[in-house]
Amino acid sequence: MIDFELYRIFVAVAKEENITKASEKLNISQPAVTKQIKNLEKQVSLKLFDRKSKGLSLTADGKAIYEKLKNPIEELNRVDGQVSKEKFINIGTHNHMGSCIFGDVINKYCLKYPNVKLNLICEETSEMMKKLKNEELDIVFSKKDSKDILNGIKYIKLGYLHDVIIASKESPFVSQKLTIENIENQIIYVPRTYAQSVERIKELTQGKELKLRNSSYKTILELASSGKALGLITREYVDKKDYEKFNLVEVKTTIELGKVEFGIYINSNKFKELNDLIKLIKECFKEN
Structure with a gap:
């Protein structure tokens, strides 16, 4: 031949x-x-x-x-x-992190660099970190991982997100502060049982046996609006219109869920297209 x-x-x-x-x-x-x-x-x-x-x-x-x-x-x-x-950038992210927090940046980048294809891969944080270290991913969008950062991985802080507990406006919990005992006795719908927000509430409730149920964000809103359950969400992932649509409010608690740092993780495998994306991300979040 x-x-x-x-x-x-x-x-x-x-x-x-x-x-x-x-x-x-x-x-x-x-x-x-x-x-x-x-x-x-x-x-x-x-x-x-x-x-x-x-x-x-x-x-x-x-x-x-x-x-x-x-x-x-x-x-x-x-x-x-x-x-x-045609160049490729493999991005690790969670669905809502990618769309709600980084959606505008991704759109701007795609318009500015049409020859660069962005592949979004959604997995558990620990798995994404392994792939980032092995250079199967080029960048990860995530809340700051409480675990030690792997060697060769760099974290860049961009801002804060807020984990909150939601309930129906008709719920009896609206007029009071939820205690650890209240939380322990209620079904709480969460986006992923392995999510960092879930790990945090487990730590804050001092290892209590919580009735956590895994569900999608839309289902969490629907179930919380019924008044029969609570929902644990990240505030910035939900549009204000959805609060009105599902008749929901954020519930006060005696535990401090507080704010959660988020940013990007990168490895040493930098190249021009990735550097351009990182630069645009920094510019966009600096404006905010």
Whole structure:
């Protein structure tokens, strides 16, 4: 089987009718181009070019092969050029973090750099950190992990989010402060049982056996609005209109859920497109 690269060099030389010009187009040395043409002629057992003082011209056999190869090679060159121009950034995030907190930044970046494809991968924080260290991910959007940062990973603070407990406006808990005992005796719907906000409430309730139920954000809002359960959410992940739609309020508690730091995690594998994204992220959150 003849190497595709030999055909590509042949078509370039045939089009330019000159070794020097073809080598410049191909970014290959003149001796290398000459050698590859000789290799191709040897493999097909045909003379493809006539040598002239001012360049080359195709032989009859050369013309026949050129006509068959010209369009396919040009199409392959076009596709190869597109692929080489397209860059990828693999981003680790949680659904709501990616859309609610970083959504505007992602949109701005995609408009500014249309040739860069952003792949969003949603997984547990610990798994994303492992992939970041192994360079399977280039950047992670996350609340600050309370665990030690892995070697080679850098964290950049961007701001704060707020974990809150919500309930129906008709709930008896609205008029009082929820105690640890209240929380312990109520079903609480949470976005992910392994979420950092869940780990925090477990710590704050001093290891009590909480009745936590895993659910989607939409379902949490619906169930909390029934008045029969509480919901644990991150305030910034829910639109104010949804509070009105589901007749919900934030409930005061005796435990301090407080604010939670968030930012981006990056590894040492930086490249121009990723640096551009990091710069844009910093600019956008500085404005906020």
